[in-house]
Amino acid sequence: MAKTVISRNFRYPSAALRDRVRLAVKERGFRSEQAFLVAACERELRESDSAEATAQLEARIAATLANTGKQVQSLFTLVHAQFALTNSPVAVRSDLRG
Numbered sequence: 001m002a003k004t005v006i007s008r009n010f011r012y013p014s015a016a017l018r019d020r021v022r023l024a025v026k027e028r029g030f031r032s033e034q035a036f037l038v039a040a041c042e043r044e045l046r047e048s049d050s051a052e053a054t055a056q057l058e059a060r061i062a063a064t065l066a067n068t069g070k071q072v073q074s075l076f077t078l079v080h081a082q083f084a085l086t087n088s089p090v091a092v093r094s095d096l097r098g
Contacts, residue, residue: 010037 012018021033030036 012021021036024030025033025036028036030039
């Protein structure tokens with residue numbers, strides 16, 4: 001079971017923010033400003049973890065796409081080289097000489 005830590009010293013940077021928080025507490029059905037602030041902190045931390053996981057996934061996808069692009073380019077170069085060798089005038093002439 002999680003230990004409850006009590007901290008009641010919180011100062012809002014402005015009266016406008018304090019009023020917005022108090023209005024949100026009432027509108028959203030929180031039992032107190034503290035409950036609202038704790039929920040906001042938890043959501044922020046969860047989204048931060050999610051954003052980090054998304055960034056890692058995007059990096060892996062980008063690396064995979066870059067690797068696949070290199071492989072496709074290598075195959076294209078190989079096919080192009082083979083086509084050039086089989087259809088070159090030198091190759092045709094040597095085949096005709098028999």
